[in-house]
Amino acid sequence: MPSRESYEASKEEKSLVQKAKREANQEDMLAAALGMRVGTQKPPATFWQPLKLFAYSQLTSLVRRATLKESTPRTEKVHNFKVHTFRGPHWCEHCASFMWGLMAQGVKCSDCGLNVHKQCAPLVPNDCKPSLRHIRKVYSCDLTTLVNAYNTARPMVVDMCIREIESRGLKSEGLYRISGFSDSVEEVKTSFDKDGEKTDISAKAYEDINIITGALKMYLRELPVPVISYDAYPRFIEAAKLSDPEKKLEAFREALALLPESHTETLKYLMAHLKRVTQNEKFNLMNAENLAIIFGPTLMRTPEEDAMTALNDIRYQRQVVEALIKNEDVLF
Secondary structure: OOOHHHHHHHHHHHHHHHHHHHHHHHHHHHHHHOOOOOOOOOOOHHHHHHHHHHHHHHHHHHHHHHHHHHOOOOOOEOOOEEEEOOOOOOEOOOOOOEOOOOOOOEEEEOOOOOEEOOOOHHHOOOEOOOOHHHOOOOOOOOHHHHHHHHOOOOOHHHHHHHHHHHHHOOOOOOOOOOOOOHHHHHHHHHHHHHHHHHOOOOOOOOOOHHHHHHHHHHHHHOOOOOOEOOOOHHHHHHHHHOOOHHHHHHHHHHHHOOOOHHHHHHHHHHHHHHHHHHOOHHHHOOOHHHHHHHHHHHHEOOOOOOHHHHHHHHHHHHHHHHHHHHOHHHHO
16 A cells, blocks of 8 residues: 555655646647647747746736727827837737837827837727826826716816805805915815825815915816817817807807817816806906906917917817806707
C-alpha cells in the first residue's frame, strides 16, 4: 500500500502536468490569435511572457472600448484628442491594432482617456464619456464635458450659485450689475476648481451676494464654448432681427433646437432665474433690458474674428437675451 508521502507527491505531479497542459493550450491559442506558426520545437518560456502581456493589454483595450459603446453618454460629445506618448505596449481602442513607435504613437482623449491612432481619431463616434479623474478644473471646462462627468443636467456652479442668490439676494439693489470684490470672486473660482460641489458659498463664507453673482458670471464667460454655442449663434442673431412677434418666437424655438442638451438645460434654468430677478425689480432695480446688457456678451460670443462684426452684434446679443427672459415661459 503506497505511503501518504508518495500519494501527495503523485497528486502534486499530476497537478503540475495539468498546469503545463493548460499553459501549452493557452500558448497555442495565443499563437493562433497572433497568426504565428509554431513548430514541434516550442519556444522557451521567456518568449511567451511579453506576448502574454501584449495580449492582456489588447484585451483590456477591447473590453474598455466595448464598455464605452454600451454606456452611451446622456449627451453626445466629441472627444478631446491630444497627441500622446505612451509608456509600454498600447493598442488602438478603435481599430484594435498595435500603436508603433517610441514617441507620439497616437492620441489620447483628455476627457475620457480613450487611446487611438491619429488616423483613427476622425473615425471615432462622438461618444466621449468624461471621467472625473481626467477633469482637473471646473472653470474653463467644456460645459457638456462637466455635466457628463458629474452626471448632472447642468454645471454645479450654475445650480449652486443660483440657489444661493435666490435664497438671499433677489431683492439686492443692482443685482448682477454691481461687481463683487475681485479677489473674493477669484477665491470662489479656485474653490470650485479644487473642491467642486463641496465649495462653501453661504452667507457665512461670503456675506456679499455680489461675490456669488460675480463667480457665476465669470464661470459663464470662461466657458470654451458659450452657453449659446457658436453653431447656433447666427440663428439667434437672425431671430433677433425679425420684427413680426410670431415669426420671431418661432425663429427662437428653431435656434434653441440647435443647442446641445446640456446648453439648453443651462440656458433654461438661467432664464427662469433671471425672470424671477425681474419680478423683484421694485427692490433690485433690474429689469429684463438691464440684465440683457450684462448677460448678452456673457452668454453669446460671435464665431467671427472680425472686430467690426462683433461690435455690430452687441445690440442683437442684448435683444436675444431680453427676448429669452421675457418669453421664458413659452420658449422653454
